[in-house]
Amino acid sequence: MISQFISHKWKETKRSTFWQKNLAINIILGFFIFYFLLNFLILGIFIDKALEEFFPDENPVEVFNGFILYYAMVDLFMRFQLQELPVMTIQPYLHLPIRRSKIINYLLGKSIFNLLNFFPWLIFIPFSIKVLIPQYGVTQAEIWLFTLIFLGFTNNYLIVYVKRQMTKKLSYVVIFVLGIASVTLLDYFEIISLSNISTRVFNYALISPVPLLVVMALLGFFYYLNYQFILDHTYLDEISTKKNKEVGNIAGLKYFDRFGEIGQFILLDIKLILRNKRPRTVAWMTLFFLFYGLIFYPQEIYIEGYYMLFFVGTFITGLFIFNYGQFILGWESNYFDGILTNNIDPNKYYQAKFWLLVPISFISFIFSLPYVFFGWKVVAINLAMFLFNIGVNVFVVLYFSTYNNKAIELSKGGAMNWQGVGISQFILMIPCLILPMIFFLPFDLMDIPYYGLAIIGSIGLISSFFYKFWISIIAKRFVAEKHKIASGFRQK
Amino acid sequence: MISVKDLSKKYNGILAVNIPSLEIKQGESFGLVGNNGAGKTTFFRMILDLIRPSSGEILIKEEIVKGNNNWKKFTGSYLDEGFLIDFLTPDEYFEFIGNLHKLNKAEVDGRLSKFEDLFNGEIRGSKKFVRDLSKGNQKKVGIAAAMLIQPEILILDEPFANLDPTTQIRLKNQMKNFKEEYNCTLLVSSHDLNHVTEVCERIVVLEKGDVIQDLMRSETTLKDLEEYFAV
Incomplete structure (x- = not known):
């Protein structure tokens, strides 16, 4: 039976339109994953050297063990953000003569096959082979290794359980979050020392099987919790993870009435963002990327130059334009036929999109002003990039949005979600990032960089005044392509 | 025609x-x-x-x-759910469609009062999103919106x-x-x-x-x- 489930799952994946139509994306995605795996593996192989380097006076094994509980905490946090509930469309199987326990065990077993569960192995395994086996022998090294591996699985089922509870009882989640937060705070104020506990526990794992047994018991416990929970809830009206949320009113929305039709469209987009998971994730990403600069500005190699800071500035002030704008039609794929048949002028429709993207870009720029701490140069670059974003890039993105006829499910999470991503998204980034550099290059060579920034900014600013003209071009293309787009959206 | x-x-x-x-x-x-x-x-x-x-x-x-x-x-039309903006409440949806045809809220309300029988008290004032309505009620929303613009x-x-x-x-x-x-x-x-x-x-x-x-x-x-x- 389980093999039947697996074959159904395989068929579901392989026959999904996303997989079939997006070979190129899958190859790129595969490449990224391979690249990450490689990085982790290299880290794993050389981690003992790194530890010796950073903690020359201490035993690398003890240092490593001291980090394990922190890893477990970060792992929990990451999973809380990223991990999806293992869902199987259970409905078509429930009325068939299949034991429920089988369905549930399959459902739970499947959640193990998540990359998050295997990444850390790339560090643990090389470390145990290279460092632990020579010191402690094969048996003890393996006990230690399995303790860590099962610790990861325990996290896996703990998070699955918490996330499942999230749809029923919020109090569990609050307890979970408070628990993590209080442990972090206690550690931060040195009331308890996670690293001490971690060192002790995992040093002990190197001489005794007790920690392994404890972790296995925990694993069994959480698995059982999940099992019981699902068993109690395998009725159709209880399975759905969707809550029938009551609608809250959004304050201040009457304001948009003043802007007539365009205001209505902007309002619709704001509701779309606030009420659907995936666009909400995009909004959070935009906020998150405001801190992108902190990675680059403090480092001298970057702050001295210009070109890298162009990237940073483009993304800080324009991430929303890129991330939201590239799917500007895809977001509305659910009701695209309604958009086409209603009394909607394509010009006004796209103008509304422009007036949604530009203010958010402007707000991002305002929020980036504290970066003046790293010098006025940063602000000058961000201003130039902001103007270029609203004068050039926004139109490039909107123009290319008409090439994208892949539907997007609004309710799916956004992190690592490649649905709706086509090759055009990658192509469109190229001119957006390269053009400012080309404009800048001659001024850089003449050693008058600020003139270059002024030129980039002016081009953006002047071009933005002609937004109606640019949008009329985009709208024409939209009208020419709409049948193709609509038929793409209908194939979900 | x-x-x-x-x-x-x-x-x-x-x-x-x-x-x-x-x-x-x-x-x-x-x-x-x-x-x-x-x-x-x-x-x-x-x-x-x-x-x-x-x-x-x-x-x-x-x-x-x-x-x-x-x-x-x-032209008013309703073919399938692909015409409905599913993350709006029915009232918000009617208002949006009305707006596209330059109808204010009072006019929308006035015109929809004729649909009370059809709605059976389950549509107007509902705090649910269109996506959470039953298939039948979704259809009522779509048809009413198509007729709303007269x-x-x-x-x-x-x-x-x-x-x-x-x-x-x-x-x-x-x-x-x-x-x-x-x-x-x-x-x-x-x-x-x-x-x-x-x-x-x-x-x-x-x-x-x-x-x-x-x-x-x-x-x-x-x-x-x-x-x-x-x-």
């Missing part, structure tokens, strides 16, 4: 719709019947410029629909499917009254021969994309149709 000229649509070389010529007059109530795959929805989608015809054209008020925006001002042409695909018997009867009356009051041109497709012969004066039978019969309603229409489909 609507003229079809040499219209055809091919999918992978197979004709889905093939209508050499068809005229629908102003004020006519036009019923389209046919089995699954007969091309009813495809035909409606082409009228609404949602699908590009392989050949031929459709004119509304002597204007080609393709790439044109004028007909949208007086269109000169009203196009509905399978309006009776998914509705309970009471609602079917109420909807039927609603459509008849609406048609009488505003003398609009009504295009309806349906599997239900009873309903469609009751609402529509002209019945067109599609089979594999071709118009097989084109009859005006008479005493024997329903019987004839039943015989035709009984094969």
